[in-house]
Amino acid sequence: MSPFSQYYTSLDHFSIIPAVMLALFGCAVLLFDFLIFPDPRQRKWLLIFVALAEVFTGYGLYQQQAWLAVNGVAEISGFGGSVTVDGFGIFFNWIFVAAAILVAVASYKYLETAGEHHGEYYGLILFAQCGMYFLATGTDLITLFIGLELMALCFYVMVGFLRSDKRSNEAAMKYLLLGAFSSGFLVYGFSVMYGIAGSTKLAEITMAIEARPAWDPVVFLALATTAVGLLFKIAAVPFHMWAPDAYEGAPVTVTAYLAVASKAASIAFLLRLFYYGPLAPARQAWEPMLAVVAVATLTIGNLAAINQTNIKRLLAYSSISHAGYMLLGLVAGNRTGINGILVYIMVYTFMTLGAFLVVAALRRKNIIGEDLDDFAGLMRKSPGYAVLMLIFLLSLAGIPPTAGFLGKYYIFLALIQTGHYALAVVATLYVAVAIYYYFKIVRSMFTRPEAEESPLASSFGLRLALGVSGVLTLVIGIYPEPFLKLAQGSLLR
């Protein structure tokens, strides 16, 4: 069984192989960046390493999935239960793979235009994904904490990647300070959990918390501090202040990665702790709390988006409101609700990535291209981008036959099944608000005359990433069966 030793078995190795691949290729990118690609114009060839990393990671995930199926077990447990590879973790990791590769191939033109095309960028994408791997599969407080911080540290640097741009610096600083602050709360909650259970393993903490009364003050302390940390990460109100600033200041490709992958990883983490893990026994304490947070998130996210003229900021508020819908799935808390969250995060990945990448195409020499006015007359200037943006916006608003409809459908269904009628009504009303501000962009693209003539930035990578996102947004909406099956098969219970 064990070719290594009793402390490190081949199964341990198997459980972290995708993360090992990501870390190794991340190092390879850093090394080859200055060894063989000294010229900035050659740096896009570093994408080969990113692609290889994702191929190997994907192969690792595929092998893990096959192993689970062949052996007929639910999980691969590695390192004494610190890492647990199950369908849930693998599902989220496929999302990270998709997000990382799409963002990486779409980035080079944008970064060249901004004058900050460095090899580290690709390394940081891979290292952040390595952290996400452990967020989705970790079942030990230490593993989860290290995974979270690895991801967050990479994002702090990436958000501030445009070193000479004041907004990028400022965004990085705000994100760093608030992110570290929230990590402090989270890890304080972890220390309380450790005090309760005497173990850092989620399974043992779950048992210890189950043995306590429902409104135990110590459990409540752990719950409250952990919730503050986690709600910060998914940018839920009232802990959302960093998101609009970080999303606006960051390079738009980083914004896309941050909005999609970081949010997906944090949702996976949230579900591990609140639904499958230690805080599940305290459900009656957090359910009303999260319901209030979810409604506040929908309210602030949607109402603040109405008046935005900066597209990145508008999409930031829209992504805050999407976090609200996903929280509603957790509040409903039945199988349909959790399945709804998985479907939602899957469709959210492609539609949000797509919308941000269209904004990346608007960035040209001397034109920032982040304003609502920059979208004016896009239909006449480059109909391809305009139609893609229309698809993404329809999907973000949740209009069939696009994918966004499916995500909202399952969340609403779960709310009705569990008798949360008031929440379902409120959530539906905010869909109408959302349609209003998404269609401000559509109106600008289709009815107004173009403000300037210069053609949009375009590169093979960007077109590829946009095409894939657009096609998937439509395909998931029109032919959802395989995708729904994928999400349903990933539920733990």
Place this chain on the structure above:
Amino acid sequence: MGSVPISWFLTLSAVLFALGVAGFLFRRSIITVFMSIELMLNAVNLSFVTFSYQLKKVDGHLFSFFVMVVAAAEAAVGLAIILTVFRNRKTLNIDDVSSMKD
């Protein structure tokens, strides 16, 4: 530790954590705000070590090492970011570093 009750250490940890939070919320210099975060993390370390001592288990000590590692990494990245902010703006007052508004 011997005669000092465990609860004192936990109270100290909670007080330090609260001081860190207060410093984060009310101080205006970016460096001091950053130091407040380090104080929060060290309060967490104290509580981990206390629990670890009380439970006679080593996991808490291990966790506190990882928290230290993360705090160090965060300081490295954080100070680099603060440096670029200072280069571009010549100020470290948190109220002056807010050009993005709704």
